[in-house]
Amino acid sequence: MSFYVRVFSQAEDYPSLNALCDELLEAGYEFSTSPGKEEPEFKEQNWSSFVFQYNEKNKPIFVERNTIKDEDSLFKEEQKEFLDDVKALPYSKGQKKAVEVLKNTEQIYAFELDEDITEEGWEFLECLLDFLCDATDGYVQVDEEGIYDQEGNLLVEID
Numbered sequence: 001m002s003f004y005v006r007v008f009s010q011a012e013d014y015p016s017l018n019a020l021c022d023e024l025l026e027a028g029y030e031f032s033t034s035p036g037k038e039e040p041e042f043k044e045q046n047w048s049s050f051v052f053q054y055n056e057k058n059k060p061i062f063v064e065r066n067t068i069k070d071e072d073s074l075f076k077e078e079q080k081e082f083l084d085d086v087k088a089l090p091y092s093k094g095q096k097k098a099v100e101v102l103k104n105t106e107q108i109y110a111f112e113l114d115e116d117i118t119e120e121g122w123e124f125l126e127c128l129l130d131f132l133c134d135a136t137d138g139y140v141q142v143d144e145e146g147i148y149d150q151e152g153n154l155l156v157e158i159d
Contacts, residue, residue: 001115002059003143006078007129009107009136014065017042017050023131029054029124048073054124059114061125067107078108082141085158094155098147101139101155109138 015023017033024031034051035041048070053060066073079102086098109132111125132138133150140148146157 002112003115005111005113005125005129005143006141007107007109007111007132007136007138008082008101008105008141008147009109009132009138010101010104011136011138012067012106013136014107015132015135016045017047019135020050020128020131024052024124024127027127029127031124034060052124052128054121055118058116058118058121061121061128062112063128064110064112065107066110068105074110075108078110079105082147082158086147086156089156089158092156094149097149098139098156101147107136 018037021031021033021037032053033042034053041047048065050063050065051060052063064074066075066078068075083099083102086095086102089095111128113121113125117125129138129140133140137150139150139155140152141158142148144159145154147155149155
């Protein structure tokens with residue numbers, strides 16, 4: 001079984017697959033990717049999906065990138081779903097900020113994770129999330145938890 005962690009990005013710009021991989025390599029991680037660096041899809045400017053294998057024994061992390069400009073993407077559906085969930089919560093500063101974040105989202109990065117993700121996998125993912133949030137003015141959402149602000153504090157709880 002799997003679950004999702006998302007980054008709601010406030011910026012139109014996005015890092016290349018090379019930049020993501022360089023960040024992980026700089027942090028000392030060994031991993032493989034699909035597509036691989038030698039494949040033409042890896043060099044695509046407007047990439048939409050990617051797979052990170054952080055450990056051969058564990059299931060990989062699947063990443064999907066949807067943007068507000070993609071007509072056929074899940075972007076609008078996911079944005080509406082989360083907006084509806086957050087708007088249904090009691091009013092608070094966190095709720096107000098979460099609504100603002102969702103309304104201003106330009107891209108959604110969805111990370112599909114196996115429920116048996118290891119400590120090593122979480123550390124690997126945190127490195128990716130930190131980089132993406134810094135590069136794209138992003139906010140993290142974790143299934144069954146909620147949406148977090150940029151300092152890692154829970155803005156709103158969403159079950």
